[in-house]
Amino acid sequence: MTANVTRVDSGAPMVKAEGVHKSFGPVEVLKGIDLEVRPSEVFCLIGPSGSGKSTFLRCINHLEKVSAGRLYVDGELVGYRQKGDKLYELKDSEVALKRRDIGMVFQRFNLFPHMTALENVMEAPVQVKGIGRTQARERAAQLLERVGLADKAGNYPSQLSGGQQQRVAIARALAMEPKLMLFDEPTSALDPELVGDVLDVMRDLAESGMTMVVVTHEMGFAREVGDSLVFMDEGVVVESGHPRDVLTNPQHERTQSFLSKVL
Amino acid sequence: MTADIDKTAGPERVPPGGPEAIKAIPVRHYGRYVSAVVAIALFVSIIYAFAQGKINWGAVPDYFFDDRILKGVGQTMLLTVLSMVIGIVGGILLAVMRLSKNPVTSSIAWFYIWFFRGTPVLVQLVVWFNLGLVFEYINLGPIYKDYWSSFMTPLLTALLGLGLNEAAYMAEICRAGLLSVDEGQTEASHALGMSHGKTLRRIVIPQAMRVIVPPTGNEVINMLKTTSLVSVVQFAELFRYAQDIGQSSGAPVEMYFLAAAWYLVLTSVLSVGQYYIERYYARGSSRSLPDTPFQRIRANMLSLSNRSGTGANA
Numbered sequence: 001m002t003a004n005v006t007r008v009d010s011g012a013p014m015v016k017a018e019g020v021h022k023s024f025g026p027v028e029v030l031k032g033i034d035l036e037v038r039p040s041e042v043f044c045l046i047g048p049s050g051s052g053k054s055t056f057l058r059c060i061n062h063l064e065k066v067s068a069g070r071l072y073v074d075g076e077l078v079g080y081r082q083k084g085d086k087l088y089e090l091k092d093s094e095v096a097l098k099r100r101d102i103g104m105v106f107q108r109f110n111l112f113p114h115m116t117a118l119e120n121v122m123e124a125p126v127q128v129k130g131i132g133r134t135q136a137r138e139r140a141a142q143l144l145e146r147v148g149l150a151d152k153a154g155n156y157p158s159q160l161s162g163g164q165q166q167r168v169a170i171a172r173a174l175a176m177e178p179k180l181m182l183f184d185e186p187t188s189a190l191d192p193e194l195v196g197d198v199l200d201v202m203r204d205l206a207e208s209g210m211t212m213v214v215v216t217h218e219m220g221f222a223r224e225v226g227d228s229l230v231f232m233d234e235g236v237v238v239e240s241g242h243p244r245d246v247l248t249n250p251q252h253e254r255t256q257s258f259l260s261k262v263l
Numbered sequence: 264m265t266a267d268i269d270k271t272a273g274p275e276r277v278p279p280g281g282p283e284a285i286k287a288i289p290v291r292h293y294g295r296y297v298s299a300v301v302a303i304a305l306f307v308s309i310i311y312a313f314a315q316g317k318i319n320w321g322a323v324p325d326y327f328f329d330d331r332i333l334k335g336v337g338q339t340m341l342l343t344v345l346s347m348v349i350g351i352v353g354g355i356l357l358a359v360m361r362l363s364k365n366p367v368t369s370s371i372a373w374f375y376i377w378f379f380r381g382t383p384v385l386v387q388l389v390v391w392f393n394l395g396l397v398f399e400y401i402n403l404g405p406i407y408k409d410y411w412s413s414f415m416t417p418l419l420t421a422l423l424g425l426g427l428n429e430a431a432y433m434a435e436i437c438r439a440g441l442l443s444v445d446e447g448q449t450e451a452s453h454a455l456g457m458s459h460g461k462t463l464r465r466i467v468i469p470q471a472m473r474v475i476v477p478p479t480g481n482e483v484i485n486m487l488k489t490t491s492l493v494s495v496v497q498f499a500e501l502f503r504y505a506q507d508i509g510q511s512s513g514a515p516v517e518m519y520f521l522a523a524a525w526y527l528v529l530t531s532v533l534s535v536g537q538y539y540i541e542r543y544y545a546r547g548s549s550r551s552l553p554d555t556p557f558q559r560i561r562a563n564m565l566s567l568s569n570r571s572g573t574g575a576n577a
Binding site: 061063092093096097098099100102103104106108110111112113114115116123124127128156157158169172173176 | 445447448450451452453454455456457458459461465466469470544546547548
């Protein structure tokens with residue numbers, strides 16, 4: 001039952017995708033994704049909307065089921081158990097157990113509106129890990145301080161700005177002490193002025209050694225903080241490499257035309 | 264209660280050195296005065312007509328706090344509360360079942376709702392009452408064994424009849440509430456590793472309550488009045504006692520008015536309760552909570568006195 005938090009082999013990839021396909025009915029959104037995310041790496045996914053980058057991110061914590069191919073997190077198959085050459089679907093409780101170790105931050109924050117910022121951060125440790133309320137409250141207060149919102153602990157999400165809400169959402173995900181953090185366009189719903197605060201928190205997180213997969217349109221962040229970058233279009237990886245190389249010297253024509261529009 | 268619906272609260276404060284505050288003559292709403300006068304006249308004439316009718320109004324206060332009536336009020340409230348508890352718990356259960364991915368549970372819920380919503384509650388009450396025709400004994404092995412007719416007391420019959428019928432209606436109300444909660448909430452909760460049950464209990468239902476409570480208030484008030492049907496299963500409540508007194512005292516119609524007045528009192532009390540429940544579930548949904556009725560009355564009084572003050576100045 002204990003989650004394996006310590007990385008046994010720092011060389012083994014945290015996320016590994018082998019020919020991942022995903023279809024929604026007749027529409028094929030992912031057409032064979034192969035990639036590897038190393039521990040402590042900041043892995044950026046960029047691409048036009050509809051390219052499948054958010055869908056791929058959601059596959060990592062099994063919010064979407066993979067239709068074909070294999071997807072591993074920390075060496076374990078996502079959503080299934082392999083016995084011999086047969087795949088068995090995991091029970092909901094087993095999926096939930098794996099999700100504890102994967103934090104996710106959403107474009108639209110998805111804070112729980114009926115709870116204060118502090119209660120939002122406390123909720124999962126208390127309900128999922130069974131940590132005592134006093135201890136959880138202390139830890140939640142520390143996390144809110146870390147994201148610069150110590151004075152907003154008692155506020156409801158509706159009383160916070162978008163940037164503040166997103167930072168609470170990051171603290172909420174961190175409260176479960178994940179080994180991997182997924183960011184689904186965390187700054188796309190924010191006023192330009194508020195983007196910086198959220199990116200600062202993410203930069204701190206990256207420096208602390210967290211493994212992060214970030215779907216983003218913030219090319220500046222990708223270039224400065226990212227260790228790897230993948231450009232996706234129409235469900236396939238078009239180009240990948242170090243962010244500086246891909247962003248300043250794109251090889252593929254599709255990447256060039258995309259970057260010329262967003263940079 | 265006049266037609267004066269002026270909402271300005273005192274003179275507006277203007278920072279010193281700024282332009283002079285506007286002093287304009289407000290628009291006069293003559294239509295409001297006229298319609299208020301017409302409405303009041305109609306109301307008074309209806310009251311007058313009833314007062315002049317061949318009704319012995321004196322009988323109403325005589326019996327208003329009669330022991331039997333008070334007992335009936337108690338029984339009506341008891342029946343309303345217990346039936347609604349059965350209805351709400353059953354309704355949430357059925358709503359969750361209907362939204363379940365499991366085809367068996369969702370079809371069972373669908374069938375239940377179809378049946379209990381589709382047949383009159385009066386018929387259901389009578390069927391529960393006469394179920395002894397089908398089952399002679401109730402036999403729970405070593406725990407309990409008795410004749411059906413002595414097991415099914417009037418209270419139990421009434422509760423089953425009203426509660427199970429109510430559950431079918433509450434199921435649809437709860438389903439609407441559950442569907443009203445943004446899917447991102449479920450996703451966020453699942454992403455944190457929370458189970459389906461915890462997500463439902465801690466995240467979805469508290470938010471669904473905002474949508475569920477107002478129509479449920481409707482249902483409670485409906486239930487309060489529907490309890491008057493249970494005299495068919497020999498359960499005595501407010502309506503039945505009022506009827507009995509009416510027959511023995513020779514004032515039958517007067518006692519119906521008495522019962523109506525009590526039902527009005529009870530619904531008024533319940534409405535206040537509903538207001539506070541709504542206020543509780545509104546937390547976090549707006550930046551500040553709405554005023555309580557008392558706070559509102561106080562605010563109105565203040566603004567009234569302010570207005571008369573400015574009126575004197577003008």
